[in-house]
Amino acid sequence: MAIGYLLIGGRLSAVAWADSLGSYAFSMVLFTFGEMICMPITMAYAANLAPSNMRGRFMGLFGLTWASALLVGPALGMLLFEWNPSVLWIGCGILSVTAATIILKRI
Numbered sequence: 001m002a003i004g005y006l007l008i009g010g011r012l013s014a015v016a017w018a019d020s021l022g023s024y025a026f027s028m029v030l031f032t033f034g035e036m037i038c039m040p041i042t043m044a045y046a047a048n049l050a051p052s053n054m055r056g057r058f059m060g061l062f063g064l065t066w067a068s069a070l071l072v073g074p075a076l077g078m079l080l081f082e083w084n085p086s087v088l089w090i091g092c093g094i095l096s097v098t099a100a101t102i103i104l105k106r107i
Contacts (some may be wrong), residue, residue: 007031007037011031012092
């Protein structure tokens with residue numbers, strides 16, 4: 001999962017310096033590989049964190065956090081992009097490194 005998060009964030013950060021269609025496409029290809037590495041594992045990881053009698057609650061909260069991110073993220077992201085696009089992309093990279101570090105320390 002940590003490798004996937006680093007690929008996602010690293011490539012999103014690289015968008016801050018992308019200057020051609022090819023560099024944008026390359027960023028999105030590696031971003032997609034990062035998602036393919038980490039996303040299938042995240043559900044199992046969240047389920048394994050929960051005590052067996054509370055798995056439903058954990059998975060419900062997990063789904064709620066994703067839904068909340070999908071609701072709030074684009075609006076906040078566009079506000080940040082309007083203010084300074086580089087801050088948005090570099091912030092994505094910082095958050096992905098943070099997520100990868102948390103996952104590695106948890107294992």
